[in-house]
Amino acid sequence: MxxxxxxxxxxxxxxxxxxxxxxxxxxNLFFGKKVTIQYPEQRRQYSNRFRGLxxxxxxxxxxxxxxCMLCPTVCPANCIHIEAGERDDKEKYPVRFEIDIxxxxxxxxxxxxxxxxxxxxxxxxxxxxxxRVVYDKxxxxxxxxxxx
Amino acid sequence: xxxxFWWITTGLKVLFVLIVLLQxxxxxxxxxxRGSALIQNRLGPNxxxxxxxxxxxxxxxxxxxxxxxxxGHAYKFYYFLAPLISxxxxxxTFAVVPFASSIMIDGREVVFQAAEMNVGLLYxxxxxxxxxxxxxxxxxxxxxxxxxxxxxxxxxxxxxYELSMGLSIVGILMVFSSVELGEIARGQGEILFQLxxxxxxxxxxxxxxxxxxxxxxxxxxxxxxxxxDLPEGESEIVAGYHLExxxxxxxxxxxxxxVNMFTGAAVVSTLFFGGWQMLPGMPLILDSxxxxxxxxxxxxxxxxxxxxxxKVAFFMWLFVWVRWTLPRFRYDQLxxxxxxxxxxxxxxNIFVTGMMIYWGVx
Numbered sequence: 001m002x003x004x005x006x007x008x009x010x011x012x013x014x015x016x017x018x019x020x021x022x023x024x025x026x027x028n029l030f031f032g033k034k035v036t037i038q039y040p041e042q043r044r045q046y047s048n049r050f051r052g053l054x055x056x057x058x059x060x061x062x063x064x065x066x067x068c069m070l071c072p073t074v075c076p077a078n079c080i081h082i083e084a085g086e087r088d089d090k091e092k093y094p095v096r097f098e099i100d101i102x103x104x105x106x107x108x109x110x111x112x113x114x115x116x117x118x119x120x121x122x123x124x125x126x127x128x129x130x131x132r133v134v135y136d137k138x139x140x141x142x143x144x145x146x147x148x
Numbered sequence: 149x150x151x152x153f154w155w156i157t158t159g160l161k162v163l164f165v166l167i168v169l170l171q172x173x174x175x176x177x178x179x180x181x182r183g184s185a186l187i188q189n190r191l192g193p194n195x196x197x198x199x200x201x202x203x204x205x206x207x208x209x210x211x212x213x214x215x216x217x218x219x220g221h222a223y224k225f226y227y228f229l230a231p232l233i234s235x236x237x238x239x240x241t242f243a244v245v246p247f248a249s250s251i252m253i254d255g256r257e258v259v260f261q262a263a264e265m266n267v268g269l270l271y272x273x274x275x276x277x278x279x280x281x282x283x284x285x286x287x288x289x290x291x292x293x294x295x296x297x298x299x300x301x302x303x304x305x306x307x308x309y310e311l312s313m314g315l316s317i318v319g320i321l322m323v324f325s326s327v328e329l330g331e332i333a334r335g336q337g338e339i340l341f342q343l344x345x346x347x348x349x350x351x352x353x354x355x356x357x358x359x360x361x362x363x364x365x366x367x368x369x370x371x372x373x374x375x376x377d378l379p380e381g382e383s384e385i386v387a388g389y390h391l392e393x394x395x396x397x398x399x400x401x402x403x404x405x406x407v408n409m410f411t412g413a414a415v416v417s418t419l420f421f422g423g424w425q426m427l428p429g430m431p432l433i434l435d436s437x438x439x440x441x442x443x444x445x446x447x448x449x450x451x452x453x454x455x456x457x458x459k460v461a462f463f464m465w466l467f468v469w470v471r472w473t474l475p476r477f478r479y480d481q482l483x484x485x486x487x488x489x490x491x492x493x494x495x496x497n498i499f500v501t502g503m504m505i506y507w508g509v510x
Binding site: 024034036 | 186188191472
């Protein structure tokens with residue numbers, strides 16, 4: 001379809017329009033606010049609700065988890081594997097707590113299901129690895145992300 | 149004529165031109181990337197070296213070490229030949245461009261121009277039009293429909309714009325009655341008219357403004373730069389003629405484009421901006437330095453180099469600047485501008501220039 005646009009004679013010669021455009025770009029070159037985030041030094045601020053790498057909350061070095069198996073049950077990706085055991089004081093605890101992070105879809109349902117507030121998702125979004133990793137209990141307890 | 153002195157000076161001049169032309173690509177790639185980034189409110193490559201200047205070197209290194217892959221459906225011989233065919237004419241054209249005036253060494257005049265040819269400008273046009281063979285060869289040898297489309301477009305575009313390009317400078321040739329670029333540059337040193345303390349030099353842009361705009365536009369089209377980069381048109385034909393090329397062969401096409409740009413910028417500044425004629429104010433600085441004899445002469449040559457370099461640098465920047473300002477023309481618009489607008493306009497320009505010369509205005 002042919003659309004009729006109103007153009008005056010000067011516009012048809014492009015020259016004035018081109019010069020206007022050139023000055024706009026030059027203005028941006030000198031005075032435009034640069035939006036680049038210089039990555040390793042500067043980081044983008046994520047929301048507190050960002051769902052990143054998991055961690056297990058611990059109180060006095062003892063994990064909150066009681067190996068109730070709610071998180072592996074609810075996990076849609078089947079990436080949490082828990083082996084339950086018994087402490088000396090007859091309390092149930094996870095002997096092994098592993099997350100196959102490659103399978104995880106970061107839905108955060110484990111966090112929602114947990115009755116003990118033990119498994120949480122941190123703000124860490126960078127989890128590049130050279131090979132496939134399965135995070136074990138020790139690692140999950142050590143890293144806390146930006147959350148307390 | 150062709151004694152040791154001639155061989156040494158010519159060798160040095162050729163070496164100088166060659167080194168400059170080889171440096172153009174990495175520097176321009178950096179300028180292009182940083183310039184485009186800043187225009188688009190980004191920062192661009194700033195990690196490798198100071199201000200990211202070494203980035204181009206890293207890119208070149210990457211190009212060299214990349215796998216030199218040849219698609220199975222390509223015609224091997226022409227496929228390998230095409231980048232060279234487009235690169236060599238790009239390097240050849242600069243030979244006749246003067247980058248400074250002459251200097252007397254041992255009582256003999258040395259002209260700062262790799263080759264003093266009396267055909268000058270015609271040589272540039274003859275060689276520059278060979279560049280299209282590289283492009284059509286690349287498109288055809290790639291045996292890929294998009295590549296072929298790109299090269300067809302490029303051929304049509306180059307032929308269309310070569311006409312108006314050639315005709316737009318006829319006015320200049322008439323005014324200076326020479327096709328030798330050194331002669332034209334020297335002619336532009338004359339005073340056009342005196343404006344109080346300011347002497348307006350007889351630069352081509354003042355006596356041929358229409359010719360200048362037509363020529364500049366044609367240079368954009370000839371070098372396949374935006375807004376006329378239809379041969380590459382990413383959104384329509386992927387990457388055009390160099391679609392099937394990778395590693396260093398791709399880099400050679402890249403180099404050819406930038407060297408062509410450089411030659412175009414040099415020719416524009418020689419024809420329309422006085423070439424090596426010093427920029428306003430520079431003669432005053434030269435006089436105030438108070439050198440005499442050979443020192444003065446060499447300083448003068450240095451200043452002329454500097455002036456020429458600054459003019460060329462401005463046009464190189466203009467290429468980048470325009471590229472990141474204007475969108476691509478549609479193909480029919482491109483042809484319309486070439487045939488229906490610029491060609492008649494350049495013919496009218498020749499006619500008017502002829503009339504003015506006849507009446508003695510120019």
